Amino acid sequence: MDIVNQILLNEQKKAEKYKPITVDKHLDLEFDLGTLLAFDTNDVDSKLLKSNKDDYLHSLTRDNTQLLLNKIWELPTERIDEAIVVRLPQPTTVLPRAKPVPKPRPLTKWQEFAKAKGITKKKKDKLQWDEQLQKWVPLYGFRKAAAEKEKNWLIEVPQNVDPMTDMYEKKASEKSEKVAKNELQRLKNIARARKVKIPRVGLPVTSDKASATQLATAATVAKASTASLGKFQDKLPKEKEARGKGVHELIPGKERKRRAPIPTPQAERESNLNLLDSILNKRPKIDMEKAVAKHIHNEQVMRSEEKKNMKPSKGKRKGKGNATNFSAKKPKAGRGQRNPNKKTPGRKRR
Amino acid sequence: MAVIQRIKKPTTRKGKKVLLAKEPKPIEGPKQCLFLQGRNPSERTRKLLKDIYDLKKPDAAYLSRKNDFVPFEDASLIEKMCDKKDAALFGVGSHSKKRPHNIILGRTFNYNILDLIELGAENYKPMSEFHNMKVLAGLKPCLLFNGPAWDLNQDLKRLKSLFIDFFHREKIETIRLQGLEHALSFTATDEGVIYLRSYRILLKKSGQRTPRVELEEIGPSIDFKLRRTKLAADDLYKEACKIPKEAKTGVKKNISRDAFGSKLGRIHIGKQDIGKLQTRKMKGLKKTPEERKQMLLKKKAKKSVNQTQITSIN
DSSP states (O other): OHHHHHHHHHHHHHHHHSOOOOOOOSSOOEEEGGGTEEEEOSOOOHHHHHHSHHHHHHHHHHHHHHHHHHHHHTSOEEEETTEEEEEOOOOOOOOOOSSOOOOOOOOOHHHHHHHHHTOOOOOOOSEEEETTTTEEEESSSTTHHHHHHHHTSSOOOOTTSOTTOOHHHHHHHHHHHHHHHHHHHHHHHHHHHHTOOOOOOSSOOOSSOOOHHHHHHHHHHHHHOSTTTTTTOOOOTTOOOOOSTTHHHHSTTOOOOOOOOOOSHHHHHHHHHHHHHHHHTOOOOOOHHHHHHHHHHHHHHHHHHHHHHHHHHHOOOOSSOOSSSOOSSOOOSOTTOOOTTSOOOOOOOO | OOOOOOSSOOSSHHHHHHHHHHSOOSSOOOOOEEEEEOSSOOHHHHHHHHHHHHHHGGGEEEEEEEOOOOTTTOOHHHHHHHHHHTOSEEEEEEOOSSSSSEEEEEEEETTEEEEEEEEEEEEEEOGGGSOSOOOOTTOOOEEEEESTHHHHSHHHHHHHHHHHHHHSOOOOSEEEGGGOOEEEEEEEOTTSEEEEEEEEEEEEOOSSSSOEEEEEEOSOEEEEEEEEEEOOOHHHHHHHTOOOGGGOOOOOTTEEEOTTOOEEEOOOOOOOOSTTOOOOOOGGGSOOHHHHHHHHHHHHHHHHHHHHHHHHHO
16 A cells, blocks of 8 residues: 555656646637637736736736647647657638639630530650651751751742742741741630730731632621721622621621520510510601691691782782882892792892 | 730740749748838837748848838839739838837738738837747747737737738648747737737646647737728628638548549439330330320310419419
C-alpha cells in the first residue's frame, strides 16, 4: 500500500507542477480552424482594460490561444518528413477574391464547328522525314525555315503562269496573306467572344480577278448600302439580284428575325383567331384631316360653280374697270380669277 | 489557358508569361500587399507600415516614396499601382492635423477598390522596442478576435474580414504543430478602439498531450481608432466572394471504390412499365378490326366523361 500511495502522491505533485490547460469562458468561442481563427464573443472587461490594458490583453489572448490550440491538437495528425503535422479542415470564413472567377474560354468559330461535327485534333509528329533532303525536318519553328530554304533552292514556274513571275516573291506574298488571314480570324473570334459588332466585310479580298457571282454580290450589296437601304435606286434592264449561300446576310436590311415556333396548339389557335378577328373587325379608318380637306374642297368647287352660273345673268357691264365708280383703291390684277387666255391689264406701272 | 483574349498580342515570350500569370485563376494564391506613403507621412505611420510589412513579408512590397494623393477622394493611384504590382491589398500612411497618424487599409477586387478603412494609430510601440526573439518570417499566425463588437458593428465586421485577409496568409491543408508560433490578437471595444497585439507562442509541458500555452509579446502593439470607412456595396462584395466550382468541395454521391480500387457508380433507373412491354408478336394475338373499333369507342367515351366532369367542376 505504501508504494501505491507513494506513486499517487508523486503523480499529484507532478500535476501541481504543471499549469492547467483548461479555460473557463462564459460563452463558447467560435473557431475556424482552417484559417487558425478564434472569435471570442464574450464581453471585454472595460474597467480592467482601462486600468491595466496590456496585462489584461495578454491574459485574454493567452486564454483564447490556449482554447484554439486545444482544438487544433484534437485534429488528426500525420507524420511528414519527421515533423508532426495536423490536417486542417476547410476554412469557413469566406474572403473576397482578388480577381473575378474566370469564365470558361469562349470557343473559336473553328472549335465550335469541330465540336458540332465531332472533329478531334490529331497529334502530329514534331519531326517529319523529308525524302528530298534525306533528313528529319521539323513541322514548324527552329530549323524549319532553313530546311525550306535548302529545299527550295529552285522553284519551277508552272506552265499556266506567266514565265516572268518571281516564284519566290509569289510564295512570300502567299505566306503573308495566310498570316494576315489568321490574324483577322483571331480578331474576329475575340470580337465574337466579347459580343462586339464588327462591320461586315462585303467581299473576300482575293487576288486580281473576281468571279461573276462575287461581282454581282458586290453590286447588290453596294446598291442596298444607302440610307434608305436601296429603296430608291434605279434598276438596270435585265438586272438580277445576287443570290446564293451567304449573300442574303451581306445585304443590309435583308436580315430578318425568324419568328419563334408556336409552342402549343392553344397558342396557335389563339393567334389565328386574333388574326381572323383583326380582319373581320376592320372598320374603315377616317383620316380627319383628309376628310376635312376634301369637304372644304367640295364646298369651294360648289361655290365657284355657283359663281360661274351667276355671272352671265348679271353681265351688263363690259370690262372690269369702271371709271365712274371711283374708289380709293388701286386697280388690281385678276382678283384671283385666273384665265391665261385673258390679258389682265393690271396696275399701271411707271 | 494558353490563349490570352486580347487584341494586341504580347511581343515577347516573357511578356506573354507575365500576362498569363496575371490572368484570373479559379484558385488564387496568397494576395499580394502594397504599402504606400500618402501625403506627409509621420514617423509613426511609416514605422507602423514597416512593421506590418515585416509581418507580411514574402507577399508584400513597401514603397517608400511619398505620394500626393487622398485615397478617400481619388483612389486611382492605388488601383494603378495594384494593377502594376498585381496586388490586392494595400496600406497607406499619412499624417495631418485633422487626422493624425492615419493608416488606411483596404483591398481591391479586379483592380477596383473594394473596401477602404481608415484607422488612427493612437498608441504605438514598434517591434524594435521589444527586445526579444521574434518569430520566423512567413509563418501562418493564429488570429484571435476578442469582443462582441466585431460582430455587432457593420464596419468592424468588414474590418475583421480585412484583417483576416491581411494576415491569414494562405489557405493550407496541413500545419506543423511546432510551427504554431505566432498569435495576433485583435480586441475591439464598443467605442471603436481596436487593440492589435502580437505574441510569440511558447508551448510548455502540461503533463498531457496538449501543451500549456504561454505568450510573450513581440510587438508591434498598436491601439487603432476607427475613422472613416468606404465599404463595398453588398452585391459587389457578394460577387467578390463567389466561390469557383473548382474550390467547392461537395461530396459526390453514388460513387464508390471497391477493394481493387476500381470506380463503381450507382445509377438510378426509373420503374419499368411492364404493361407496355412488347412481348412476342403473334398473328393470333392481333386485334380484329371490330375489337379495335370498340377500343376506340371506349376511349372516346372515357374522354367525354372526363370532359363533362371538368365542366361540372368548373
